[in-house]
Amino acid sequence: MVIQELIEHQKTIQKVIDSLTPAIEQACEMMTTTLSKGNKVLIAGNGGSASDAQHIAAELTGRFVKERKSLPGIALTVDTSAITAIANDYGYDRVFARQVEGFARPGDLFIGISTSGNSQGILNAFDTAREYGCQTLGLSGRDGGKMNGLCDLNIVVPSDVTARIQEMHILIGHIMCKAVDDLF
Ligand SMILES: O=C(CO)[C@@H](O)[C@H](O)[C@H](O)[C@H](O)COP(=O)(O)O
Ligand SMILES: [Zn+2]
DSSP: OHHHHHHHHHHHHHHHHHHHHHHHHHHHHHHHHHHHTTOOEEEEESTHHHHHHHHHHHHHHSOSSSOOOOOOEEETTOOHHHHHHHHHHHOGGGHHHHHHHHHOOTTOEEEEEOSSSOOHHHHHHHHHHHHTTOEEEEEEETTOGGGTTTSSEEEEESOSOHHHHHHHHHHHHHHHHHHHHHHO
C-alpha cells in the first residue's frame, strides 16, 4: 500500500510538471504582482484546504525561507467568531464571501482552494471577489468543477484523488511563496 501511494503521488507530480508549469508560472506572477503593488492576498478553503489556506497565509506574514519583510496574507478560515456568526446568520455558504466583502479592495488577490471545484462557499467567494475588483486564482482538481469560468486562472490538478490534489496544491503554494521570496 505505501509504495502504491508514493508512486501515485510521483505520477501526479509528473503530470503537473508536464501540463501545469505555465499555469503555475502565471499564478506566481499574480501573487508577486499583487504584493509588489502593496495589495493583499485573501485565501479560503474547506477541511484540508483550510489548512492549506492558513499555511500559505502564514508563509506571507511570517516567512517562507528568506528573511524579508512581512507581507499581507489573510486566511479566511481562522476567525471562529466571524465564521460561526456568518454561518449562523447567513448560512455556511456565505462564510468566505462575507469576509471577502469586508476585507477585499480592488487589486487584491483572492485564492480559492477546492479539490472538487464545487464547494458553494468558495464559489460564492469568487463571485464577491470579482465584484470587489480582486484578481482571482483557483486551485482545484478533477475537472475543475464550477470554478472553471469563475476565476481569472483555475489551476486544475489532473487527478480524481482528493489527497493527491491537496498534495499538489501545497506544492504549488510553496512554489508561489518561493517566487515571492525571490522578488522581495
Ligand atoms: O482533507 C480532506 C481530505 O483529504 C477533507 O477534510 C476535505 O478537505 C473536505 O472533505 C472538504 O470539505 C472537501 O471540499 P472540496 O475540496 O471539494 O472543496
Ligand atoms: Zn486531507
